[in-house]
Amino acid sequence: MHTNAAIAAGLKAAEEGPGVKVPIIPAWGELIFGIVAFLVLLFLIQRFVVPRLEQAYAERTAAIEGGMEQAGEAQRQAEAAKQQYEDQLRGAQDEAAKIREDARSQGAQIVADSREQANAEAQRIIDNAHKQIAAERQQAAVSLRSDVGRLSTDLASKIVGESLHDDVRQRGIVERFLGELEAGKVTPTKVGSTSGEAGA
Amino acid sequence: MQGNIAILGYGLSAIGPGVGIGLIFAAYINGVARNPETRSMLQSIAILGFALAEALAIFGLVLAFVFR
Amino acid sequence: MSFTVQAMAASGSAEGGGFEAPSPADFYQPLIGSGQWAFTRPMLLMIISIIFIAGFLIATTRKAAVVPGKGQWLTEQVYNFVRNSVAQDTIGSKEFIKYVPLLFSLFMLILVNNLFGIIPPFQYPTFSRVGFPIGLALLVYVIYHAIGIKRKGVAGYFKGLIPSGLPKGIYVLIIPLELITYFITRPVTLALRLFGNMFAGHMLLLLFILGGQYMVLEGGPGLKVAGIGSWLLAFVMTVFEALIEFLQAYIFTLLAATYIADSLSNEH
Numbered sequence: 320m321h322t323n324a325a326i327a328a329g330l331k332a333a334e335e336g337p338g339v340k341v342p343i344i345p346a347w348g349e350l351i352f353g354i355v356a357f358l359v360l361l362f363l364i365q366r367f368v369v370p371r372l373e374q375a376y377a378e379r380t381a382a383i384e385g386g387m388e389q390a391g392e393a394q395r396q397a398e399a400a401k402q403q404y405e406d407q408l409r410g411a412q413d414e415a416a417k418i419r420e421d422a423r424s425q426g427a428q429i430v431a432d433s434r435e436q437a438n439a440e441a442q443r444i445i446d447n448a449h450k451q452i453a454a455e456r457q458q459a460a461v462s463l464r465s466d467v468g469r470l471s472t473d474l475a476s477k478i479v480g481e482s483l484h485d486d487v488r489q490r491g492i493v494e495r496f497l498g499e500l501e502a503g504k505v506t507p508t509k510v511g512s513t514s515g516e517a518g519a
Numbered sequence: 520m521q522g523n524i525a526i527l528g529y530g531l532s533a534i535g536p537g538v539g540i541g542l543i544f545a546a547y548i549n550g551v552a553r554n555p556e557t558r559s560m561l562q563s564i565a566i567l568g569f570a571l572a573e574a575l576a577i578f579g580l581v582l583a584f585v586f587r
Numbered sequence: 588m589s590f591t592v593q594a595m596a597a598s599g600s601a602e603g604g605g606f607e608a609p610s611p612a613d614f615y616q617p618l619i620g621s622g623q624w625a626f627t628r629p630m631l632l633m634i635i636s637i638i639f640i641a642g643f644l645i646a647t648t649r650k651a652a653v654v655p656g657k658g659q660w661l662t663e664q665v666y667n668f669v670r671n672s673v674a675q676d677t678i679g680s681k682e683f684i685k686y687v688p689l690l691f692s693l694f695m696l697i698l699v700n701n702l703f704g705i706i707p708p709f710q711y712p713t714f715s716r717v718g719f720p721i722g723l724a725l726l727v728y729v730i731y732h733a734i735g736i737k738r739k740g741v742a743g744y745f746k747g748l749i750p751s752g753l754p755k756g757i758y759v760l761i762i763p764l765e766l767i768t769y770f771i772t773r774p775v776t777l778a779l780r781l782f783g784n785m786f787a788g789h790m791l792l793l794l795f796i797l798g799g800q801y802m803v804l805e806g807g808p809g810l811k812v813a814g815i816g817s818w819l820l821a822f823v824m825t826v827f828e829a830l831i832e833f834l835q836a837y838i839f840t841l842l843a844a845t846y847i848a849d850s851l852s853n854e855h
Binding site: 336337338339340341342343344345346347348349350351352353354356357358359360361363364365367368369371372373374375378379382 | 621622626634637641645648653655659687688692693696719723786
């Protein structure tokens with residue numbers, strides 16, 4: 320582009336050209352041409368380029384905002400679901416705790432009840448046993464008494480040789496004997512010695 | 520040796536703006552290093568200061584060609 | 588370094604077979620006609636750039652979809668950068684949308700034309716001809732003053748230039764300073780910054796490439812090695828230039844946005 324020859328030729332041609340001696344003096348042609356050219360470009364850009372770009376921006380912003388809104392909506396829903404879930408969870412936990420508490424108190428109640436019941440049962444069994452024992456003792460005493468009576472009469476009748484099996488007599492004798500026995504008038508003596516004397 | 524004293528004038532006129540531009544960018548770097556999030560704000564200010572300081576050097580250059 | 592001085596010396600006495608250093612004259616390349624109204628190479632580049640930018644942008648946004656394609660994605664990256672990190676951050680989220688087309692056009696035009704400085708078939712930064720940056724700066728200048736006056740009225744606008752809460756005595760100092768800032772320094776620096784960066788950067792590239800060429804073609808064995816070194820350096824400088832070119836487009840847009848924001852704000 321810039322060969323020496325071209326420069327030399329240019330120098331000769333342009334020795335008097337504008338902006339050669341003093342480079343900050345503009346050539347009028349270039350000054351006005353520059354302004355006009357810029358105005359043309361400005362017009363084209365203002366008319367055709369910027370509105371379209373701005374429109375695209377506006378659409379993009381709208382699209383992004385729409386997307387954001389949707390995302391926000393989804394987030395709100397998720398938030399609500401989470402809240403609900405947490406509420407449920409908390410309710411379930413509360414309920415579980417209550418149930419556990421109930422079970423514990425109920426268990427204690429049951430234990431206490433059954434202990435009481437068992438005590439009562441035991442008491443009842445003991446009482447029954449006592450009563451039965453008393454009754455049996457009574458019975459034994461009664462039957463013993465009649466047996467003793469009969470045996471003594473048998474014995475006595477053998478000794479006396481007289482039938483004491485007459486009921487009236489027998490009863491009277493036995494009663495009298497027992498009464499003397501209880502009053503301590505008759506001291507028990509050895510049957511063997513008495514019978515020995517009696518036998519001799 | 521022969522030449523144009525105006526070129527020396529340009530050399531002298533470039534000293535001041537040279538120091539000034541150095542100071543401006545030193546301050547800019549300092550600012551960004553201390554506070555990186557202010558970078559974009561400081562950038563335009565630094566470029567503005569740079570342009571103003573540079574104008575002096577450009578004057579010197581132009582005048583060197585004017586008074587030759 | 589001594590080479591540079593020699594080159595400068597050689598350009599001072601531009602005759603003989605010595606090395607011809609690049610000079611501002613190299614940037615004046617009329618294609619049709621001559622003088623003030625010549626159709627020059629940067630004009631052609633400007634037309635190409637506008638066809639390219641407008642064509643690309645309109646093609647990629649013709650069916651602007653919610654889910655962008657590759658082209659639309661690319662356009663949106665640049666557009667987002669200007670819209671959000673320049674316009675919105677500087678002007679504020681309430682009113683910035685009205686100025687986005689202006690800032691976006693500025694950024695695109697300056698960026699593409701600057702990058703023409705290192706893209707092979709063009710290899711000429713349009714804004715290294717001072718007329719173009721002055722034109723853009725003039726437009727921005729008119730726009731930000733117009734916005735301020737429309738917002739606050741003429742009297743209110745000039746009153747708004749003075750920072751509030753200052754003692755009256757300081758007004759003598761501050762009023763001329765503010766007037767100079769708003770009406771002279773701002774537009775001039777805006778134009779000259781872009782011009783100077785492109786001009787000097789491209790000149791540097793020219794110097795390294797042409798100097799290297801001269802040394803390789805004409806010099807002895809030692810100079811040939813130096814010439815190749817110069818070319819390598821030119822390659823590094825090209826990468827650096829790409830950065831500068833982007834940065835300048837950003838700075839121009841950012842400053843325009845800042846000035847507009849200043850005019851819009853109620854306080855100084």
